[in-house]
Amino acid sequence: MSVISEMLSYAFLSRALIAGILISICASLLGVVLVLKNYSMIGDGLSHVGFGSLAVATALGLAPLKVTIPIVIIVAFFLLKINDSSKIKGDAAIALIASSSMAIGVLSVSLRGVNTDINNYLFGSILSISQSDVLLSVTLTLIILALYIIFYNKIFIVTFDENFAKAVGINTDLYNMLIAILTAITIVLGMRLMGSLLISSLIIFPTLTSMRLFKTFKSVIVSSMLVSVICFIIGMILSYNYSLPTGSSIVVVNMLCLILFSVINQIKLHVNK
């Protein structure tokens, strides 16, 4: 506990903690839908696009978030469309877009001659969280939570059985778009903290971890939220105490948590036999 109060005495650390907890909540909520719809790769692709546009925006001296968020939203729309049409292989397209964005990003940063930025963008930096980032995170989390609660039942049916959802008159495209926009914003915000290479883990890990032990939609969502927040806090404390990179510490804690849940699940199966 004393570690936490020590951490909170630093303004930048408390900002990172608040923003990070909120982003963890958003990422885990959206993650459940993305993972179950087999859209995990879209999250990963978007983070690379985020890196590219962030780097280009910085090189051109533009406000990074104002440029990056709309670009990532547009790409998210595009990737959803590709995934739905059977003509182009979705995963190949995502890989192409992701690596191209990375290349453009690295080029534009190195043309400016500032190489230190690349590290921050790739692996994240808690120093980069500003007051306005925190404000944006709070707003975003509130919006996502509200939308999730209001449309919870529709989100379930669109995720579980899109054809049935369409047949009962639900505009599934609208919900897919909504998920894409929210994912894009979450990724861009989370990227500053976690880095573009690691942010997708925040989306994927909590869901997979929770699915080891929980078998209903609702319980998986609640568990993902808790797992995500707890892993984030533990990761932050470890990173502060042992001077480790923040993003990587959080991912490793998530990884250990997944292993722990899997082991508990195996033990449960064994006992029930």
Place this chain on the structure above:
Amino acid sequence: MNLISCYKLSVGYENKKVVTDVNININTGDYLVIVGDNGSGKTTIVKTLLGLIKPLRGKISFNVEKNSIGYLPQKNEDKSNFPASVYEVVISGCLNSKKWLSFYNKSDAQRVNINLHKFGVAKLKNKNFKELSGGERQRVLLARAMCAFSKVLILDEPNTGLDQKTTRELYDLIEKINKEGITIIMISHDLDKTLKYANKILEVKEGKAIYRTKEQYLSGVNV
């Protein structure tokens, strides 16, 4: 009463016609079986009836509210990993009567219970959907379709992956709800097993659809 009719309907994707000249008339209480080879376009016809894809030509007229058509999709996607309880799946059928706010109320819960009992899956209520057998899953999905206040039930090869005994039980159950006044449209692979339930047959062959009553079909009358 005439529920759904279409005249000179062409169905397909984008510019690729799959089946042309589909003429059907479905009345209350009908049991229509759609037969044809794999890839002949049976599912495409059904999806067009449901409004999931737009007709290329022709029109479908509905004398029944669009959202009172229940649907049991073909088992194609692998849902074996999806965390959802039977109750969560069945109650999602109640969504069709909701506009913006999508919260369930007491009468929804009641409807779920009635349908869980009707299809003999009440004791599976809290089970995980992915742990069910194939036959149990189909029953649960039927219960979900009936929760959608369905007057017409469209089933796309509901017996996929089921053994003979389970298939027979499922067909009997479908016959039971048909007798209760629910109109059935079913895509079937094996007409010899489903013929006895049907009163109308739609044969899909080489891009054409032949629509006949069971009597016409049996006596080989061409229409």
